[in-house]
Amino acid sequence: MDEVERYRAERNQARDELFTLRAQLESTCAERDRLQEKLRQPLEAIADALPAEVAVPATVSTKSSPPVDPMVTNAVPVERSRLSDAQHDGSPVEHPSTIDLSSSLFPQHVSPPMATPASPQAHLPDCVAARSFAAVLSAGQPPVDDDPVLHQFSDEQGVTQNWQFATTSHRSTKPPKSIKQIQSLIRAAHQPGNYQALTKVKALCSEAHRTPREQKTEVQRFLLSTWRTPDWEHPTSVPKIPAPMNNPRLEDPVEVWVAYYTANPSSCPKGVRRDAEGRPNIQDMRASRRVARLRPQVHPNDPESREARQKFMAVVTELFCEPGAYENILRRAAFSVSPHVDFAPYVGIAEGITRESVARHFAACGVTITVADTELGPWAQQYIRDVYC
DSSP states (O other), X not given: OHHHHHHHHHHHHHHHHHHHHXXXXXXXXXXXXXXXXXXXXXXXXXXXXXXXXXXXXXXXXXXXXXXXXXXXXXXXXXXXXHHHHHHXXXXXXXXXXXXXXXXXXXXOOOOOOXXXXXXXXXXXXXXXXXXXXXXXXXXXXXXXXXXXXXEEEEOTTOOEEEEEOOOOOOOOOOOOOSHHHHHHHHHHHTSTTOHHHHHHHHHHHHXXXXXXXXXXXXXXXXXXXXXXXXXXXXXXXXXXXOOOOOOOOTTSOHHHHHHHHHHOGGGOOTTOOBOTTSOBOHXXXXXXXXXXXXXXXXXXXXXXXXXXXXXXXXXXHHHHTSTTHHHHHHHHHTOOOOSSOOOOOOOOOXXXXXXXXXXXXXXXXXXXXXXXXXXXXXXXXXXXHHHHO
């Protein structure tokens, strides 16, 4: 799953850079045409001023260079005067070639040295160069002279452009440290077109899935239980690899949770056994989801709710791992099992959670003795083995 997330993040990043490069290329082509037209005008004027033998053709392919300095045109009469004097003296005239004349009138731009294997720029990773290149283009800033790393490419009309790679370092964004920051990031990712926030959330989800269950932080648990892929994300093409599954909702059927934990085995909860193919046991998963919907809710920044849930889980596993304990409490306390199955979270503080209060809550929610023996019992025994073994 981490490979899937990484490929999708790279695809989105490449798509953004492509849009930026395309816009910059169109702007550059327009600027190139404008400079060519501006450069062609003084060339035509010079050609009209010179004799026919040394006239410069109007269509000369030149490299992109700064606008022509007005002082250059002042040198033309001097050259013409020298040619006239030579003709009067009767000496043979050596006509300069078009290339030499163009070179003398319009000095070519000397490119900075290319990066060599010995230079530090040559060892830059391709991803860093690509991001820096996109950063220069998106900022719309001209290349600076401090960085000598240049790449040349020719377009269809033979005009050479020099692009310079910015080597400024990008500061890595710190991951969210609180549930409030995660909530803000999720809201940003659900805004249409916010690929940056969407990519970051998916990367955090991949990291949370890779983290072992015992080492997951409260922020990671909240992210995995809250995040849903936004509706605005519609890929332009069918991916070659299967897209990651969305996190199931609390009320989704057990089969959905089995499929989800089959794809994300590192996030599988305690107490759920696996078959030979690695799929979660459906009976254990049904018991796990039942307890998950009956346990106390945890509220952000409320340590008492977290303490109540921990105490509830300890009492539940202790109660149902002992065969017949649930039935004995129901008979001794005269608790009747509701004929209707309900999933209401337990309400109470940690100090008030006992076997009797848990049994009364499960009976009121329709948990029968048969369900306790066939589902909750094996799950509770496996849960204790996962915790203490």
